[in-house]
Amino acid sequence: MNLAVDIAGVTLKNPVMTASGTFGSGEEFSEFIDLNQLGAVVTKGVASIPWEGNPTPRVAEVYGGMLNAVGLQNPGIDVFLKRDIPFLKKYDTKIIVNVCGKSAADYCEVVERLSAEPVDLLEINISCPNVKEGGIAFGQSADSVEAITKEIKRYAAQPVIMKLSPNVTDIAQMARAAEAGGADAISLINTLTGMKIDIWKRTFALANKTGGLSGPAIHPVAVRMVYEAARAVKLPVIGMGGIIDAEGAIEMMLAGASAVSVGTANFRSFAVMEEIVDGILEYLRKQGISDVKELVGAVR
């Protein structure tokens, strides 16, 4: 039974990886789970300099999901290179570094700093809804998606995954723009912009007022968008958004994803990603399928 998948020439032992921002660089979770079991670890976004992020409260639970407005707090690329990459190198898993920035130059600087590092893939966050100039500004028009992709590709040594925002009218158009800019893969969806109000305090649940909605509440939206994006481009698609079990992961793959990311579900269960890998295997066995790649885009 083959679980290995290929993303832009990089072979992952299985299609299950973490979703950026929910997993740090894996150190904290490594006290509870075996990172060697993962297809890849996708790190929390890193910028050229340290970012302090947003005021608290930064997180709020909603029915079947959560809102976050962490605001891309990160230690900056210097500390990340010294500490996080050597940590991840100890494990037999692929390393995907998520990159954030406030300008094209910011992104390019980080991408260039990563060029000589033992990093397998780069994921470019042009879709964070919580930082005004921290990505989303680049992710909501097709022209800017194409332009920033092109610019980043000039500096990138590793294959580039563009992470797309669901907060757009036509996701297929954004996927095509990333492809036109030279992206090697796309990943989607980032969080959907949401809001929660505390009715007793008559205030916003998040200090930032709005936040990114994640968790099972967004899963059907994510499946639809992965389907539309996968049909619009030839690039491999990494599907994410509300996956909490093997069923959700398999749905994503049938919709067109070559691999999947699991984020918010890690907060509910440390073991969830390992269970999803097992569940996919069991599904293949029951379906008499020998290669997980046969699932990709099988539902048209």
Add this chain to the structure above:
Amino acid sequence: MSEKRKELAEVLSNREISAGIYDMWVRTDEIAGFAVPGQFVSLYCTDGSRLLPRPVSICEISTDKQAVRLVYRIAGKGTEEFSKLMSGDGIQLAGPMGNGFPQKAGASFLIGGGIGIPPMLELAKRLEGEKQIVLGFRDEQFLVEDFKKYGPVCIATEDGSAGTKGNVLDAILENGLKAERIYACGPLPMLRALKEYAAKKGMECYVSLEERMACGIGACLGCVCKSKKTDLHTNVKNKRICKEGPVFEAGEVEF
């Protein structure tokens, strides 16, 4: 191997001890053996619509029974779910999380306000030296008899129904209490007042902070507080309450 773990714990008892405040003992496999005063555990809901663990401070630890006592307030649907658990029920529990109170010799104030009172109990039990316990309530009291086993207790109530009318600092001043150090957990205005009082008197002060959390283990950066200096891990002036905290030396954090 890490001391932190996730277990299916067994509820030994769970009862309401004051309006909306519950007192639950759960038997763990190993968490109780590793826990120290001031740490917390993450409690997981059974209802799948509630994804995030609820951080609850450890009120008491029984290494004999391998059990922890959790005194919590119903603050929403998750804690309401916990309040319905019965003896013999299972509950998913992860911990022990964060760092506890550094236990130092000498005369200490142990100060709790409202739902910040529970974590002071295990500290009162274990701390050596002279202890002055000060508890602040809005109105109805709870856990007072438990604290009396470990030292003299002064009470402040907002409505004046018992002890000093006012807050914990009013109680300290009214009773002319003195100590070298403060250990405290409670609402932010109380902690701010104690930090200022300690600074004025040249006392050491340790506070336990609270914030909305998601992962509970330091990965998501949901629950940070401002720190005076650049934090070693985050590389910005933010500390993770769930990981570097919840107990901080008052001077190292801004709140």
